[in-house]
Amino acid sequence: MSTGTERESEDGSTADEADGSTADGSSAAGTDVVAGGGYPEACDTPARKLLYDMVSIPSPSGEEERAAERLVDFFEANGREAWIDEVGNVRAPASDAVLLTSHVDTVPGDIPVEVRPAAEDDEVGEPGEPVLWGRGTVDATGPLVAMAVAAVQTGVSFVGVAGEETNSRGARFLVEDRDPPEAVVNGEPSGWDGVTLGYRGFLAGTYVNTSESGHTSRPEPNAIQHAIDWWHGVEETFEPADEDTPVFEQVTTKPVSVDGGLTDDGLAVEATMDVQLRVPPNRTVDEIHELAETELSTGSVHWKEPIPPVMESPRTELARAFRVAIRGAGGDVRLLRKTGTSDMNLFAAAWDCPMVTYGPGNSDLDHAPDERLPLSELDRATAVLSDVCRDRP
Numbered sequence: 022m023s024t025g026t027e028r029e030s031e032d033g034s035t036a037d038e039a040d041g042s043t044a045d046g047s048s049a050a051g052t053d054v055v056a057g058g059g060y061p062e063a064c065d066t067p068a069r070k071l072l073y074d075m076v077s078i079p080s081p082s083g084e085e086e087r088a089a090e091r092l093v094d095f096f097e098a099n100g101r102e103a104w105i106d107e108v109g110n111v112r113a114p115a116s117d118a119v120l121l122t123s124h125v126d127t128v129p130g131d132i133p134v135e136v137r138p139a140a141e142d143d144e145v146g147e148p149g150e151p152v153l154w155g156r157g158t159v160d161a162t163g164p165l166v167a168m169a170v171a172a173v174q175t176g177v178s179f180v181g182v183a184g185e186e187t188n189s190r191g192a193r194f195l196v197e198d199r200d201p202p203e204a205v206v207n208g209e210p211s212g213w214d215g216v217t218l219g220y221r222g223f224l225a226g227t228y229v230n231t232s233e234s235g236h237t238s239r240p241e242p243n244a245i246q247h248a249i250d251w252w253h254g255v256e257e258t259f260e261p262a263d264e265d266t267p268v269f270e271q272v273t274t275k276p277v278s279v280d281g282g283l284t285d286d287g288l289a290v291e292a293t294m295d296v297q298l299r300v301p302p303n304r305t306v307d308e309i310h311e312l313a314e315t316e317l318s319t320g321s322v323h324w325k326e327p328i329p330p331v332m333e334s335p336r337t338e339l340a341r342a343f344r345v346a347i348r349g350a351g352g353d354v355r356l357l358r359k360t361g362t363s364d365m366n367l368f369a370a371a372w373d374c375p376m377v378t379y380g381p382g383n384s385d386l387d388h389a390p391d392e393r394l395p396l397s398e399l400d401r402a403t404a405v406l407s408d409v410c411r412d413r414p
Contacts, residue, residue: 061136063151068403069396071095072166076155077134080162082126082187085109088162089125092169092181099173108194109183113169118413119177119339121168121406122195123208123380124185124364127157128388139395145383146395158394160387161185164208164380167399171406177413178202185364189328192364196371204339204375204413206406207365210382213401214352216343217378221269222300222330223362224309228252230320232290234283244292245281247319252276252294254316259298259309269358272309273299292320299360302332328366332358337375339409346408350401359384379406 064073080088089111096103096113103113111125134155139146146152157163165181172179182191211217228251230244242250252274259272274296281292300309306327314322334340335356347354365378381402386392 061151063136063396064153066400068166068170068399069153071169072153072158072163072394072396072399073134073136075162075166076153076157079131080125080127080157081129082184085125085183089181089183092125092165095169096173096179101173106194106198108190110191110195111179111181113172113179115172115179116177117200117202119204119206119410120180120202121172121177121206121208121410122180122182122192122364122368123161123165123168124191125162125165125181125183126186127160127162128186130156130388130390130392132156132390132392136396137393145386145393146397151396152393153396153399154391154393156392159210159382159384159389159392161209161380161382163382163394163399164210164402167381167403167406168206168208170403171410174407175410177410182364189364189367192367196367201372201374205365205368205372205377206339206409207363207368207376207378208380209359209363209365209378210380210384210387211357211378212355212383213350213381213398213405214347215355215357215379216340216347217357217359217365218335218340219269219302219332219358220330220362220366220378221302221360222306222366223328224298224300224306224313224324225327226296226313226322226324228292228294228296228320228322230292231284234287234289243290244320245290248279248281248292248294251316251318251320252296255296255298255313258312258316268360270301270303271299272301272304273360275299296322299362300327300330302330305329328362329370331366331369333369333376339375339413340377342409342412343377343379343405345412346405349408350405352401 060073064070078088089105092111093103101113106112132155136151136153138149139152141148184190228248230247232244256274261271276296278295300306306329344354381398382394
């Protein structure tokens with residue numbers, strides 16, 4: 022059950038129609054940012070309204086267009102030029118003192134969009150405070166919206182990238198299509214009081230092998246056994262010498278799919294195995310690739326384009342600005358290292374400028390069936406981002 026008045030439309034009606042706001046950002050309510058209209062009672066700020074709109078539009082990778090159009094409408098209603106580029110990115114250029122960027126796409130999943138009061142035993146939000154449920158509230162529509170509002174408030178550049186959850190086509194295009202900004206803030210959930218400085222790299226591939234068919238009583242290994250033997254060798258190669266080694270500092274290995282059996286003509290056994298390896302910043306993707314290849318005795322691996330690891334310094338002016346802003350808002354700063362991978366890895370590989378990842382939300386809820394975000398956390402994160410961007414020269 023939603024609290025307050027139910028939303029009247031799902032198409033992102035214009036701000037002028039919704040709440041009397043003008044395109045230059047002024048409004049009868051005294052806000053300086055325009056959003057849409059027709060919302061639950063708790064969605065009473067521009068950031069909350071825009072988030073409700075964006076989460077209400079399904080935007081799995083490859084189907085981001087409607088969400089991207091709503092974001093363009095938001096910028097245009099606030100007097101900012103914005104457009105959708107050839108790969109689906111939302112571009113709203115302005116001051117490159119900071120580039121705020123997060124992804125428009127989400128993973129699939131139909132979570133009813135509603136605002137509920139946090140339960141007494143809910144670890145997400147204070148009891149009774151409004152919490153928005155829906156796919157993308159955490160990963161990463163919440164960070165995306167906080168950045169869009171902060172970009173309008175402070176006049177810095179913004180890009181909502183496409184395809185982060187699949188092939189990062191938006192980020193890959195962006196680093197080739199524009200000059201480096203002076204600083205980058207990438208949008209992913211860190212919690213409003215957390216700043217992410219590091220991510221592991223990513224190496225994915227597909228093992229392929231074929232062997233002659235034969236009676237299963239024969240001792241010779243078939244292609245399926247060769248695939249299993251190769252992967253066991255890879256796992257042993259990257260087993261940490263010290264079991265207390267933090268996961269962030271380990272190479273971790275994961276098979277994600279296996280397929281095998283007789284070919285249609287019955288003359289051979291085929292095997293394919295899709296695998297992923299995560300690479301810590303103290304190792305290179307090339308080194309890990311070479312070690313995995315060394316374990317091959319037969320068959321081959323078709324590797325996808327790797328993503329290198331990244332570890333940013335906490336001593337940059339950008340990181341310092343976040344610490345100051347979070348402490349100024351009453352938070353205890355948390356500096357984070359993530360065991361996964363994000364578009365920040367690609368930005369760091371291409372652009373020599375300070376960067377961090379930041380955004381509201383509990384990352385434990387990424388892709389989860391109970392994805393949700395306390396609206397107060399969205400407010401705090403938006404304020405922190407605005408403070409950081411205003412402090413940049």
